[in-house]
Every structure is written in C-alpha cells, then in structure tokens.
Amino acid sequence: MDKILRIDMGAEGGPKAKETGLDAYSGLGGRALTSSIVAGEVPPLCHPLGAENKLVISPGLLSGTGAAMSGRISIGCKSPLTGGIKESNSGGQAAQVLARLGYAAIVLEGKPPGDSLYKVFINKDGVKIEAAASLRMLPNYDLIDKMKEQYGDKIACISIGPAGEMKLSAASIACTDPELRPTRHAGRGGVGAVMGAKGVKVIVLDDTGLKARPPKDLEKFRAANKIFVAGLSSHPVTGQALPAYGTNVLTNIVNEAGAYPAYNFKDGQFPGASKISGETFAELETQRGGNPTHHCHRGCVIRCSGIFNDKNGKFLTKQPEYETVWAHGAHCGIDDPDAIAMLDFLDDNYGVDTIDMGVAIGLAMQAGVAKFGDAEAAINLVKEVGKGTPLGRILGSGAAITGRVFGVENVPVVKGQALPAYDPRAVQGIGVTYATSPMGGDHTAGYSIATNILKSGGYVDPLKPEGQVELSRNLQIATAAIDSTGMCLFIAFAVLDQPETFQALIDLLNSFYGLELNAGSVTDLGKKVLTVEREFNKKAGFTKEHDRLPRYFYTEPVAPHNITFMVKDEEMDKLFDW
Amino acid sequence: MSETLAGPGVSHFFHRRQKTEDKTFMKITVKLFASLRKDRFAIEKREYNPGQSVRDVLAGLDITEGEAAILFINSRHADPATILNEGDTLAVFPPVGGG
Numbered sequence: 001m002d003k004i005l006r007i008d009m010g011a012e013g014g015p016k017a018k019e020t021g022l023d024a025y026s027g028l029g030g031r032a033l034t035s036s037i038v039a040g041e042v043p044p045l046c047h048p049l050g051a052e053n054k055l056v057i058s059p060g061l062l063s064g065t066g067a068a069m070s071g072r073i074s075i076g077c078k079s080p081l082t083g084g085i086k087e088s089n090s091g092g093q094a095a096q097v098l099a100r101l102g103y104a105a106i107v108l109e110g111k112p113p114g115d116s117l118y119k120v121f122i123n124k125d126g127v128k129i130e131a132a133a134s135l136r137m138l139p140n141y142d143l144i145d146k147m148k149e150q151y152g153d154k155i156a157c158i159s160i161g162p163a164g165e166m167k168l169s170a171a172s173i174a175c176t177d178p179e180l181r182p183t184r185h186a187g188r189g190g191v192g193a194v195m196g197a198k199g200v201k202v203i204v205l206d207d208t209g210l211k212a213r214p215p216k217d218l219e220k221f222r223a224a225n226k227i228f229v230a231g232l233s234s235h236p237v238t239g240q241a242l243p244a245y246g247t248n249v250l251t252n253i254v255n256e257a258g259a260y261p262a263y264n265f266k267d268g269q270f271p272g273a274s275k276i277s278g279e280t281f282a283e284l285e286t287q288r289g290g291n292p293t294h295h296c297h298r299g300c301v302i303r304c305s306g307i308f309n310d311k312n313g314k315f316l317t318k319q320p321e322y323e324t325v326w327a328h329g330a331h332c333g334i335d336d337p338d339a340i341a342m343l344d345f346l347d348d349n350y351g352v353d354t355i356d357m358g359v360a361i362g363l364a365m366q367a368g369v370a371k372f373g374d375a376e377a378a379i380n381l382v383k384e385v386g387k388g389t390p391l392g393r394i395l396g397s398g399a400a401i402t403g404r405v406f407g408v409e410n411v412p413v414v415k416g417q418a419l420p421a422y423d424p425r426a427v428q429g430i431g432v433t434y435a436t437s438p439m440g441g442d443h444t445a446g447y448s449i450a451t452n453i454l455k456s457g458g459y460v461d462p463l464k465p466e467g468q469v470e471l472s473r474n475l476q477i478a479t480a481a482i483d484s485t486g487m488c489l490f491i492a493f494a495v496l497d498q499p500e501t502f503q504a505l506i507d508l509l510n511s512f513y514g515l516e517l518n519a520g521s522v523t524d525l526g527k528k529v530l531t532v533e534r535e536f537n538k539k540a541g542f543t544k545e546h547d548r549l550p551r552y553f554y555t556e557p558v559a560p561h562n563i564t565f566m567v568k569d570e571e572m573d574k575l576f577d578w
Numbered sequence: 579m580s581e582t583l584a585g586p587g588v589s590h591f592f593h594r595r596q597k598t599e600d601k602t603f604m605k606i607t608v609k610l611f612a613s614l615r616k617d618r619f620a621i622e623k624r625e626y627n628p629g630q631s632v633r634d635v636l637a638g639l640d641i642t643e644g645e646a647a648i649l650f651i652n653s654r655h656a657d658p659a660t661i662l663n664e665g666d667t668l669a670v671f672p673p674v675g676g677g
C-alpha cells in the first residue's frame with residue numbers, strides 16, 4: 001500500500017492512469033488520506049461536479065492485513081451536497097482488495113468530455129480503463145450481475161447506480177459485500193454524483209494471486225489481533241447485541257428515550273417503533289430463512305449486518321440499518337418492515353443515501369405530496385428517482401433541496417445534509433456533533449449516543465447542555481482517527497470500555513508498521529484530520545454560523561421531554577480549540 | 579417479538595406473593611428488550627408494593643444489574659436504586675450499541 005493510482009479522466013485521447021508514490025502523504029490511510037488529498041489538491045471554491053474536484057478512494061491503514069474489522073473504505077471529495085469536504089465511509093470487500101492490490105488510494109481526477117462513461121478494471125497485472133456505454137443507467141444489482149458474467153465472482157466492485165450518473169446530490173457509491181451484492185454504500189454527501197461526473201460507472205477489483213499485506217512484526221501482530229478479537233467477542237455490545245440484532249437494536253431504546261424523531265421531527269416517539277425494531281427484524285429474518293448475523297466484509301468478527309428475505313423466502317436486501325429503518329420508517333410514519341426493506345433495496349439499487357433519501361420523502365409527505373404512513377407512495381417516490389423524472393431528481397438530490405422545492409419550513413439539515421435518527425433536542429450531545437462536524441449533519445462523526453443514551457464510555461445526561469461540547473469533541477477526534485485505520489467504528493464500544501482492547505488496536509498499528517504510537521498519537525492524528533477538514537471548509541466559505549442547527553430546534557420543544565436544543569453557540573465555537 | 583401481554587411466569591408468582599402483604603399496589607408497566615425478552619416477556623403491566631425500587635423489579639424478574647445496563651423510567655434514565663411510583667413505565671435494556 002505504498003502507491004497512489006491517479007486516473008486523469010479528462011486526459012487527451014481518453015483517461016490515463018499513472019502510479020505515484022505516497023510522498024507527502026506517507027503514513028496516512030483512510031479518512032486521513034482522503035481528507036489530506038482533497039484539502040491539499042482540490043481548490044475549495046471549485047464546483048463539486050467540475051474537473052477540479054477529485055474523488056479519492058482509500059482503504060484504511062490496516063485494510064488488507066490479517067487484522068479483524070479492518071475492511072472499511074473512505075471515499076472523499078468536495079461534496080455536492082454540503083459544499084464542504086467529505087469523507088464517506090463504507091464496508092464491503094473493496095477496502096481489503098484494494099489494499100492487497102497495493103494502493104493506498106485511487107484518485108479520479110479531471111473530467112471526460114460529453115457524457116462518456118467508463119469502467120475501470122484493476123488486478124495484479126495493472127489497470128484497464130474501457131468505455132462502458134452499454135452500462136449506462138444500469139441499477140447497481142444489474143450492473144454487478146454483468147460484472148460477474150465478465151470477470152467471475154472473485155472480484156469486488158465500487159459502483160454507482162442511475163442516481164450517480166444523473167449527478168444527484170444524494171447519490172451514493174456502492175461497494176459489494178462478500179456475496180458480491182452491492183449492499184454497502186458510501187452513502188453520505190453525494191459522493192456518487194462526483195463519481196458520475198468523473199464518468200466512472202464501476203471500478204472492478206480483483207486481487208487473485210495476491211496475499212494479505214505482511215506486518216513488520218508478524219508475531220506481535222498476531223498476538224495483538226488475538227487480544228483485539230477476544231476483547232470484541234467478550235464485550236456485550238460487540239459480542240452479543242450487535243451480532244444478534246444489528247444496529248437497528250437502537251430503535252426501541254432511542255424511542256424509549258424520547259429521542260426517536262417521528263413525522264419529520266414533530267414527535268420524539270413513534271407509535272409503530274416496536275413493529276420496525278431490531279428485535280422484530282431479527283425474528284422475521286430468522287423465520288424466513290435469512291440471517292440476522294452477517295458480515296459486510298471478510299474479517300469482521302462483530303457481524304452486525306444480516307440478510308433480509310421477502311415473504312417468499314427470497315433474498316431482498318441486507319438487514320436495513322437503524323438509520324435507514326428510521327428515515328424510511330418513523331420519519332415517514334411507516335411501520336411496515338417489508339416496505340422498509342423494499343425501500344432499502346431500491347435505494348441500494350439506484351444508488352442513493354438511505355438517510356437523505358428517506359428524509360426527503362418525509363419532507364415531501366409533510367408538503368402533501370403523499371400521506372405520512374403511505375408505504376406504497378414512498379416506494380413509488382423512490383422509483384421516480386430510478387426513472388429520472390423531474391420529481392425523482394428533486395428527491396434524489398436530498399432533503400435540503402426537496403424541502404426548498406416543496407416550501408417546507410422545518411427541514412432537518414446541517415450544511416445541506418440530512419440529520420439522521422436522533423433528535424438533537426432529546427440528545428443534546430448529538431446536536432453538537434450535527435452542528436459542528438465538518439461533514440455536515442452526521443451522527444457517526446462524533447457518536448454521542450454512546451455516552452448520552454447507551455452509557456458506553458461514561459454517561460453525560462442527554463437532556464442537559466452541560467458537558468456535551470467536550471463529549472462531542474473527544475468523540476470527533478477519536479472517530480477521525482479510527483476512520484483512518486480502516487477499522488469499523490463499532491469497535492469503539494469495546495475500545496471505549498476496555499483499555500486492553502484499545503491497547504491491542506494500537507499494538508496492531510505498531511507491529512504492522514514498526515511504529516511506536518501511543519494513545520496520545522491516536523488523538524493527535526484525529527486532531528490533525530479535523531484541522532485539515534476545517535481549513536478546507538473555511539476556504540470553501542464556511543463560517544461559525546454554519547455550525548448551527550436549523551432554527552426550529554432552538555425554538556420548538558419536542559415531546560415527550562418538551563425540550564429545545566440548549567447548548568450555547570459560544571460553547572460550540574470552542575469545540576475545535578485545542 | 580410482538581409486544582403481547584405474556585402469560586405469568588415465575589416472576590408473576592413472586593409479585594403475587596407480595597400482594598398479600600399490602601393491599602394498595604402500584605401499577606407499573608415493565609418493558610423488556612433484546613435478549614432480556616428470552617423466557618420472559620416484551621411488555622407487562624405488573625403490580626408492586628409502594629416504595630419498591632427498580633432493583634426489586636429486576637430481582638423479581640431474575641435479571642442481574644449487569645444485564646440491565648440501561649434503565650428508563652418514563653423515558654428518563656434511571657438507576658437500580660430509583661424508587662418507582664404508581665403508573666410508571668420502566669424500560670430495561672441489556673448493553674446495546676449501533677449507529
């Protein structure tokens with residue numbers, strides 16, 4: 001993983017690939033690398049769909065090694081959704097395969113003339129870029145079937161659906177799972193639109209004949225991995241709850257906490273929550289011959305994902321994630337698991353972010369385009385995206401655009417990106433993360449829910465403003481570092497609680513690279529990443545006034561706690577002072 | 579899975595027995611989630627003597643305090659020591675996570 005593959009999509013005579021060393025980027029991976037390249041090479045004032053933007057795809061520092069959980073990939077660019085820097089993170093097989101092929105990053109640069117469409121194939125013998133007009137507007141599942149026919153089933157694919165080709169600002173980039181299904185997505189921020197603007201439909205990766213990356217100190221590496229895996233298996237969240245129920249185990253608890261936004265953030269509880277909870281999904285999956293415990297990439301030992309079969313026992317989609325279930329469920333007043341699973345499939349197939357897509361549909365419902373709770377209407381609205389109708393293009397451009405087009409006042413977005421499944425009034429810590437993250441409205445960037453609601457890594461009262469800025473700061477720093485390792489963020493539940501598991505993570509990095517990092521170096525890396533991202537956003541025109549929630553969260557209380565967002569602006573402005 | 583008012587188990591017997599000690603019971607809605615539902619129930623309206631705490635309820639259901647990692651009374655975080663009041667809803671979760 002000591003080289004970068006740069007493909008100039010706008011080169012004279014067709015796209016040209018060249019390999020460079022890591023040079024100034026040496027020692028970086030994942031989010032640290034994507035954000036450094038974007039901040040260092042992309043003019044902050046460029047148009048996100050223009051030739052000056054770059055799409056950077058980077059496995060993490062430990063991807064492609066024998067380390068458990070190391071298969072997360074970072075995809076970065078200037079976001080067409082937020083107008084700021086973006087790192088969108090995905091599971092699937094791509095990170096492991098790309099890392100074994102030796103690439104720390106693929107950078108798509110420039111822009112082809114007209115509407116040319118290409119496919120990129122990379123294996124141990126090199127890189128092939130071919131015109132791919134025949135793949136135009138194929139949904140992800142059909143596309144991957146074609147790639148399987150052509151290249152066999154030992155591949156991993158990174159692709160866009162019709163939404164990406166139409167350059168819709170909620171378009172995602174799909175990564176295939178171990179069964180070669182396009183179920184894992186770098187969903188947020190419209191990264192799919194940037195791939196579409198680069199004219200790349202799919203990147204096919206084949207690591208046949210290549211081995212796992214060798215650590216500097218194999219023995220120490222193996223020992224550290226053993227402790228790491230044991231720590232994940234013994235922790236009740238990573239060893240039991242996540243495997244058994246997946247992320248959607250949160251539906252009941254967040255609803256119980258009065259922080260589960262229903263009907264476009266009107267209420268903090270949804271009457272149909274139990275019908276779409278993780279418990280319900282897990283039971284349905286088991287009954288229908290699916291599986292509530294499945295890995296999104298080989299090497300994941302937590303296995304929070306699952307397989308959702310339809311009523312006839314036929315594969316429909318992967319187990320929808322908590323945020324997906326919320327966005328298409330409670331937010332739209334829908335309590336039918338089968339409808340939600342269908343929406344998840346359609347989102348994956350057309351290639352749109354399930355959060356921005358679901359929130360956009362709820363806003364359309366608020367505006368009277370359909371009724372809250374009408375699952376069939378929701379399904380038809382997502383199908384409009386696939387068809388590329390004007391209505392579909394509006395919805396597929398995400399919540400901010402949809403809210404504006406339909407004249408909705410309460411639009412839950414920060415920096416243009418839809419807020420996910422936690423009401424920032426009832427969980428004040430996540431409000432701080434939504435407001436301040438350089439990524440825009442995002443929960444993973446500083447997952448205060450862990451401490452505010454789940455009592456993981458301590459406890460800070462979710463209903464009070466005190467302590468939330470510090471909590472969000474620490475989590476944002478830790479997350480930026482973890483997102484750079486290729487590790488799945490869910491390791492944090494065990495790492496926050498168990499010092500020996502945290503140490504094992506550091507030992508994995510040290511024994512692999514021959515380094516002497518400690519906890520302090522991890523914090524430093526996180527700070528460095530955030531600083532680079534904030535700098536880019538500043539130059540792109542963001543001020544501290546952009547680090548705020550939409551006004552109504554400060555003025556309209558939400559039941560059952562009848563509370564508004566109370567963290568002071570001046571406090572939030574100090575979040576990045578270090 | 580479904581939130582039925584499940585039939586009486588050992589725990590039901592336990593609070594029946596207590597009923598004989600005091601005639602004015604508190605009606606408490608107890609909700610259990612995830613793995614805690616196994617061999618128990620999803621939701622039940624149960625009766626307890628006034629002054630009883632979350633800890634008493636857990637003991638009656640044979641749930642250890644380690645298993646009951648997250649507790650809510652009426653949507654607010656509670657502790658095992660919290661005393662229950664008539665009409666309260668107690669929700670009990672094992673350690674869970676996601677995101």
Ligand code: SF4
Nearest residue numbers: 091296300302304488
């Ligand atoms: S825990 Fe879940 S999201 Fe994380 S790597 Fe495993 S399956 Fe993927």
